[in-house]
Amino acid sequence: xxxxxxxxxxxxxxxxxxxxxxxxxxxxxxxxxxxxxxxxxxxxxxxxxxxxxxxxxxxxxxxxxxxxxxxxxxxxxxxxxxxxxxxxxxxxxxxxxxxxxxxxxxxxxxxxxxxxxxxxxxxxxxxxxxxxxxxxxxxxxxxxxxxxxxxxxxxxxxxxxxxxxxxxxxxxxxxxxxxxxxxxxxxxxxxxxxxxxxxxxxxxxxxxxxxxxxxxxxxxxxxxxxxxxxxxxxxxxxxxxxxxxxxxxxxxxxxxxxxxxxxxxxxxxxxxxxxxxxxxxxxxxxxxxxxxxxxxxxxxxxxxxxxxxxxxxxxxxxxxxxxxxxxxxxxxxxxxxxxxxxxxxxxxxxxxxxxxxxxxxxxxxxxxxxxxxxxxxxxxxxxxxxxxxxxxxxxxxxxxxxxxxxxxxxxxxxxxxxxxxxxxxxxxxxxxxxxxxxxxxxxxxxxxxxxxxxxxxxxxxxxxxxxxxxxxxxxxxxxxxxxxxxxxxxxxxxxxxxxxxxxxxxxxxxxxxxxxxxxxxxxxxxxxxxxxxxxxxxxxxxxxxxxxxxxxxxxxxxxxxxxxxxxxxxxxxxxxxxxxxxxxx
Numbered sequence: 001x002x003x004x005x006x007x008x009x010x011x012x013x014x015x016x017x018x019x020x021x022x023x024x025x026x027x028x029x030x031x032x033x034x035x036x037x038x039x040x041x042x043x044x045x046x047x048x049x050x051x052x053x054x055x056x057x058x059x060x061x062x063x064x065x066x067x068x069x070x071x072x073x074x075x076x077x078x079x080x081x082x083x084x085x086x087x088x089x090x091x092x093x094x095x096x097x098x099x100x101x102x103x104x105x106x107x108x109x110x111x112x113x114x115x116x117x118x119x120x121x122x123x124x125x126x127x128x129x130x131x132x133x134x135x136x137x138x139x140x141x142x143x144x145x146x147x148x149x150x151x152x153x154x155x156x157x158x159x160x161x162x163x164x165x166x167x168x169x170x171x172x173x174x175x176x177x178x179x180x181x182x183x184x185x186x187x188x189x190x191x192x193x194x195x196x197x198x199x200x201x202x203x204x205x206x207x208x209x210x211x212x213x214x215x216x217x218x219x220x221x222x223x224x225x226x227x228x229x230x231x232x233x234x235x236x237x238x239x240x241x242x243x244x245x246x247x248x249x250x251x252x253x254x255x256x257x258x259x260x261x262x263x264x265x266x267x268x269x270x271x272x273x274x275x276x277x278x279x280x281x282x283x284x285x286x287x288x289x290x291x292x293x294x295x296x297x298x299x300x301x302x303x304x305x306x307x308x309x310x311x312x313x314x315x316x317x318x319x320x321x322x323x324x325x326x327x328x329x330x331x332x333x334x335x336x337x338x339x340x341x342x343x344x345x346x347x348x349x350x351x352x353x354x355x356x357x358x359x360x361x362x363x364x365x366x367x368x369x370x371x372x373x374x375x376x377x378x379x380x381x382x383x384x385x386x387x388x389x390x391x392x393x394x395x396x397x398x399x400x401x402x403x404x405x406x407x408x409x410x411x412x413x414x415x416x417x418x419x420x421x422x423x424x425x426x427x428x429x430x431x432x433x434x435x436x437x438x439x440x441x442x443x444x445x446x447x448x449x450x451x452x453x454x455x456x457x458x459x460x461x462x463x464x465x466x467x468x469x470x471x472x473x474x475x476x477x478x479x480x481x482x483x484x485x486x487x488x489x490x491x492x493x494x495x496x497x498x499x500x501x502x503x504x505x506x507x508x509x510x511x512x513x514x515x516x517x518x519x520x521x522x523x524x525x526x527x528x529x530x531x532x533x534x535x536x537x538x539x540x541x542x543x544x545x546x547x548x549x550x551x552x553x554x555x556x557x558x559x560x561x562x563x564x565x566x567x568x569x570x571x572x573x574x575x576x577x578x579x580x581x582x583x584x585x
Contacts, residue, residue, distance in 0.1 A: 119144075247281070249283070263506055310524055315337065376407055416446065482557065496515075530547045543557045
């Protein structure tokens with residue numbers, strides 16, 4: 001306890017700097033030997049070696065030995081011993097790395113004792129003055145102290161510096177933390193602090209993507225050097241078209257999902273052959289429907305000299321690939337994963353989460369900020385609703401009331417009355433995540449149970465079990481996100497309405513997978529342009545495509561509305577919250 005009470009005055013000294021610097025000791029050979037012991041990873045042995053020399057050392061050398069012993073004990077996890085030796089240090093006898101070591105230890109103790117402001121002050125030193133062997137600890141401590149002090153942007157900046165020296169998996173974890181921190185920074189602070197970053201700061205790409213995700217302008221363009229470019233490829237065309245040289249496509253041709261793989265393949269190849277400019281060599285690999293099949297296909301593609309990989313299609317397959325530390329060739333995965341994407345890789349999916357986010361932005365773009373939610377327990381609905389909640393709340397929206405609707409109905413009256421009572425009649429929109437049969441019954445009963453005719457927005461789950469125009473008239477007026485190609489011609493693709501008669505793979509749900517495959521080709525050709533500028537987008541068959549900076553392809557959906565029991569294009573696209581400024585067609 002006595003040692004702990006000594007820390008505040010010691011920290012105050014290190015924060016303001018020493019008023020005068022005394023004699024700095026010359027380090028004898030036995031101390032250098034202890035330094036080598038520490039460098040070899042034997043922290044406890046080094047700490048004891050430093051302490052053994054302290055008894056016969058003069059005051060200046062004793063301070064050097066004490067700070068090095070404290071540092072070694074700290075690295076060994078012996079924090080009480082570290083504090084004991086730290087208390088014996090006179091900082092005026094420290095210079096160079098020992099002075100930095102003293103500041104770092106003091107800050108680490110201040111963090112542990114709940115004094116983040118003191119720690120932040122002690123760590124206020126230019127990055128160039130920090131020895132390489134202390135840099136990682138310094139930035140990590142600085143990030144913790146700044147976050148605890150409420151400076152999320154500063155914490156993210158420290159982590160961005162740290163990530164440059166970390167292993168791939170450590171850096172991925174740091175980048176995930178950076179993105180979480182930036183999400184908690186308000187718009188004004190984010191814009192101001194991003195503009196104040198020094199040129200070339202490693203945080204700027206993340207800050208730029210965070211700004212773009214909120215529809216805010218960039219203080220300056222994202223440098224091309226922030227992206228892994230490929231000097232072996234021919235230069236990009238004016239519109240950003242710069243495909244790889246040899247592309248591997250990993251799709252299942254055997255197993256239970258082979259039919260889905262065929263639809264994706266046909267869409268990919270149709271868009272590929274519609275391109276008249278230079279096209280890469282393609283090689284297809286059977287990824288089957290297992291994680292092992294996807295890993296084997298990827299290894300074969302790398303061995304065959306492919307410089308870009310599209311696929312695999314399965315969620316577990318994508319996770320298996322993303323978990324590997326030896327992923328060297330960039331991947332455009334055709335599904336989401338709970339694992340972060342490897343460097344220069346992205347995941348692309350027709351995910352329910354995207355539709356939940358799109359619905360939230362749709363409502364917020366119309367200034368509808370109090371919404372009633374009706375959803376089923378379906379996995380698709382659950383995932384869309386979770387994303388809707390987060391995006392809607394982030395934009396200032398409030399869920400006035402929420403109800404779970406069973407698919408089998410038929411009388412929702414008690415649920416509807418109870419839900420309406422919870423709102424106090426304070427609502428201006430309704431969000432629906434239900435299949436068509438349940439949505440039809442809900443829509444028919446809403447006016448009967450006293451609901452006002454407010455705007456209604458659904459996910460595309462509302463199409464499941466639908467298709468009968470006479471019955472679907474109950475859905476008239478409900479808007480839902482739809483694939484652009486199913487509403488109007490896109491990028492020279494064949495007419496969606498007549499394609500099913502010519503191509504068996506696209507019948508039924510295959511149309512959506514065909515469009516998905518077509519966009520996988522477009523992304524392959526424009527991936528570099530999208531990565532260089534967060535403002536760039538590609539107009540695809542599934543919507544407007546861009547990168548979200550989190551390893552995912554983000555999709556701005558087209559919007560349809562039921563009219564006469566059929567989906568029709570919505571004519572007010574200008575109401576989108578985040579319109580994409582396209583640098584590529």
